[in-house]
Amino acid sequence: MSADIPSALNVEHLSWSADDNQILSRVSFSQNQGEMLGLIGPNGAGKSSLLRCLYRYITPEQGNVKLFGRNINGFSQKQLATQVAVVQQETPHYFEMTTEQIVAMGLTPHKGLFESDSPSDKQDIADALTKVGLQLKAKQQYEQLSGGEKQRALIARAIVQKPQLLILDEPTNHLDIRYQIQILELVRQLGISVIASIHDLNLASAVCDRLILLNAGKCIAQGLPDEVLTEAIIGDVFGVCCQVSKHPQHGKPLITYFYGYQSGGHSKDDETEASL
Numbered sequence: 001m002s003a004d005i006p007s008a009l010n011v012e013h014l015s016w017s018a019d020d021n022q023i024l025s026r027v028s029f030s031q032n033q034g035e036m037l038g039l040i041g042p043n044g045a046g047k048s049s050l051l052r053c054l055y056r057y058i059t060p061e062q063g064n065v066k067l068f069g070r071n072i073n074g075f076s077q078k079q080l081a082t083q084v085a086v087v088q089q090e091t092p093h094y095f096e097m098t099t100e101q102i103v104a105m106g107l108t109p110h111k112g113l114f115e116s117d118s119p120s121d122k123q124d125i126a127d128a129l130t131k132v133g134l135q136l137k138a139k140q141q142y143e144q145l146s147g148g149e150k151q152r153a154l155i156a157r158a159i160v161q162k163p164q165l166l167i168l169d170e171p172t173n174h175l176d177i178r179y180q181i182q183i184l185e186l187v188r189q190l191g192i193s194v195i196a197s198i199h200d201l202n203l204a205s206a207v208c209d210r211l212i213l214l215n216a217g218k219c220i221a222q223g224l225p226d227e228v229l230t231e232a233i234i235g236d237v238f239g240v241c242c243q244v245s246k247h248p249q250h251g252k253p254l255i256t257y258f259y260g261y262q263s264g265g266h267s268k269d270d271e272t273e274a275s276l
């Protein structure tokens with residue numbers, strides 16, 4: 001990235017602990033503007049904690065985070081909300097609100113007090129609902145939506161917010177395979193910087209420009225999908241046996257998992273010895 005274009009994110013030596021447990025240890029990475037960055041790692045690796053530091057939900061003990069070249073602590077809450085949209089892992093409760101009203105909340109950071117929605121705002125809301133396939137659910141109570149529909153509504157709200165950086169904490173965890181692919185391709189096409197924690201390594205490989213692999217709060221690897229998703233790294237960090245080949249369509253890593261192995265260090269060459 002050229003010297004005069006600041007990174008979307010610049011994270012340096014970020015550490016955070018809770019209840020005397022070190023959850024994040026000196027995590028450093030940067031994200032180019034317009035890049036889709038995938039955060040991967042086993043359960044409890046610290047992915048959500050790292051994302052929470054980025055949107056100032058928790059305060060790291062050490063290190064700093066720059067957003068578009070500026071320390072995030074220098075942003076007012078409103079400035080941050082106009083630049084950053086977040087879709088969290090757990091969908092919150094919104095009683096007595098329709099899907100459309102939830103999506104309209106994305107406009108709030110850009111509005112003055114008592115300012116009502118303009119015709120173009122209403123069009124943006126309708127467009128976002130269509131993009132996530134919820135146009136027929138616009139008037140339905142949000143609480144009556146399925147888990148996946150709620151998640152798509154919150155992504156529509158983030159789209160309406162028109163952020164420069166979109167932070168997604170496991171955006172696909174309630175979605176069927178069609179919407180997993182569709183929603184990640186949709187956020188990619190927004191052309192903004194996106195950082196998303198993703199459990200499905202094949203999905204992360206397919207949609208992300210670069211990956212960051214966390215394990216036990218440390219950044220174990222970062223780089224292009226084919227630099228991070230190697231059989232050795234996946235075996236070490238996730239304790240599974242796999243084969244990595246080239247995806248026939250996009251050419252990035254395609255991981256095939258083997259079953260019946262004990263965790264800890266098998267490679268596919270051990271196949272004949274393993275009892276399946």
Ligand SMILES: Nc1ncnc2c1ncn2[C@@H]1O[C@H](COP(=O)(O)OP(=O)(O)OP(=O)(O)O)[C@@H](O)[C@H]1O
Nearest residue numbers: 018019023041042043044045046047048049050197
């Ligand atoms: N507020 C907190 N207080 C105490 N421990 C916490 C807190 N937040 C997170 N942790 C612990 O930090 C570790 C990392 O949690 P985190 O949710 O960041 O992991 P994750 O990689 O997102 O996991 P998963 O893939 O399971 O969602 C876990 O062991 C969790 O119990």
